[in-house]
Amino acid sequence: MLHLRMISPPETTDPVLRVLADEPGVTHITCARGVAIEPEGDLIQADIAREAANEVIERLKELGIEHTGGLTLVPVETVLSDAGDRAVDEAPGDPTDAVVWEELLAQTHEESSLNSTFVAFLTIACLLAAVGVATDSPVTIVGAMVVGPEFGPLAAFSVGLVRRDWALVRRSAVALLVAFPVAMVVTLAATAIWEQFGWITLTGVEHSNNVDFIYEVGPFSLIVALLAGAAGMLSLVTSKSAALIGVFISVTTVPAAGFAVVAATVGKWNIAMMSVGQLAVNLSGIVVAGVIVLELRPRAGNDVGPVERCKQWLGMTSKVEKVNWVEK
Known part of the structure; x- marks a missing residue:
C-alpha cells in the first residue's frame, strides 16, 4: 500500500x-x-x-x-x-502489477537530471573500463558496469516516451548526450597519458582476449540489452532494487565507451567503431525494452494487466473484479 x-x-x-x-x-x-x-x-x-x-x-x-x-x-x-x-x-488488479505513474515519474525525474554527480560517476566508470581493457581484467570491467549510472536516464527516456512527457525525454537525452562525451574525453586524456608511460600498448589491446566480448556485436548483444532493460524497468515499477545490480552487470554500455576510447588511442579504429556500435545497440535495446514493459502493464488506476486478466477468467480473482472486466 x-x-x-x-x-x-x-x-x-x-x-x-x-x-x-x-x-x-x-x-x-x-x-x-x-x-x-x-x-x-x-x-x-x-x-x-x-x-x-x-x-x-x-x-x-x-x-x-x-x-x-x-x-x-x-x-x-x-x-x-x-x-x-x-x-x-x-x-481492481494486483498490487505488484500496478504502475503508480506519479511515483515512477518522481523517481526517473531525479535520475535523469544532468549534474556533476552523474557526470562524475559516468567518468569514473569509463576510466575503470579503460583500466579493465588495458589490464585485460573482466573483474574491473564488471566494476565499471556497476558504477555506471546510465540506466537512470535510459529508464526516464522510456517513461517519457510512454507518458508523452517530452520534457522528460529531452532532459534524459541531454544527460546522456552530454555526459557520455565528457566522460569519454576525460578517459581519452587519461589513456593518452597512460600510453606515454607504456601502460597501454597496441599489443595489449589486440591480446585483450578476456574482455573482447565488449566490442563483439552480435544478435545476443541486442537480446541481452532487451532482457536487461525489461528487468531494470520491472525493478523500478515494483521497487525491487536488488534486481538493478543484475541489470548493471548484464549490459556493456560503459565498457563499450571505455573500449572505444582505448582502441582509438592506439589506432585500432575498427575495434573503436565496433565498440561504439555495441554502445548504440545496448542503449537502444534498454530503451525499447523499457517502453514495452510499461506498455504491457496497467495504464490507469482501474486497469488490469494481461496476467491479471488471465487470472480473472480462470476464476482466481473476485466476482466483482470479473464483472468490472466484462463491463469494459
Whole structure:
C-alpha cells in the first residue's frame, strides 16, 4: 500500500475527503483541520492500495491540491489491518502489477537530471573500463558496469516516451548526450597519458582476449540489452532494487565507451567503431525494452494487466473484479 499525506486549504478539504471516501481502495482516512502551518490548511492522511493510486491522484490533481496545498506519497512496508486488507482486495488488479505513474515519474525525474554527480560517476566508470581493457581484467570491467549510472536516464527516456512527457525525454537525452562525451574525453586524456608511460600498448589491446566480448556485436548483444532493460524497468515499477545490480552487470554500455576510447588511442579504429556500435545497440535495446514493459502493464488506476486478466477468467480473482472486466 501507499501512504498519502496532504495539506488542503479549508475550502477544498470536503471535496478531497469525498474523493477518498468514494474509492474502495482507500482506507485509514484521517483529517486534522487547521493544523497545517506552511502552507496553511488542513492535514489529511490515508492509505491507498497501489492499484487505486493513479485514479485517486488524478482526481485530487483535478482539485488543484498540488498548487494550493501539497501531496506526499510514500510506500508502506507493513499494514496490519482488516480495513487495509479489504481496500487491497476491492481495488481492481494486483498490487505488484500496478504502475503508480506519479511515483515512477518522481523517481526517473531525479535520475535523469544532468549534474556533476552523474557526470562524475559516468567518468569514473569509463576510466575503470579503460583500466579493465588495458589490464585485460573482466573483474574491473564488471566494476565499471556497476558504477555506471546510465540506466537512470535510459529508464526516464522510456517513461517519457510512454507518458508523452517530452520534457522528460529531452532532459534524459541531454544527460546522456552530454555526459557520455565528457566522460569519454576525460578517459581519452587519461589513456593518452597512460600510453606515454607504456601502460597501454597496441599489443595489449589486440591480446585483450578476456574482455573482447565488449566490442563483439552480435544478435545476443541486442537480446541481452532487451532482457536487461525489461528487468531494470520491472525493478523500478515494483521497487525491487536488488534486481538493478543484475541489470548493471548484464549490459556493456560503459565498457563499450571505455573500449572505444582505448582502441582509438592506439589506432585500432575498427575495434573503436565496433565498440561504439555495441554502445548504440545496448542503449537502444534498454530503451525499447523499457517502453514495452510499461506498455504491457496497467495504464490507469482501474486497469488490469494481461496476467491479471488471465487470472480473472480462470476464476482466481473476485466476482466483482470479473464483472468490472466484462463491463469494459
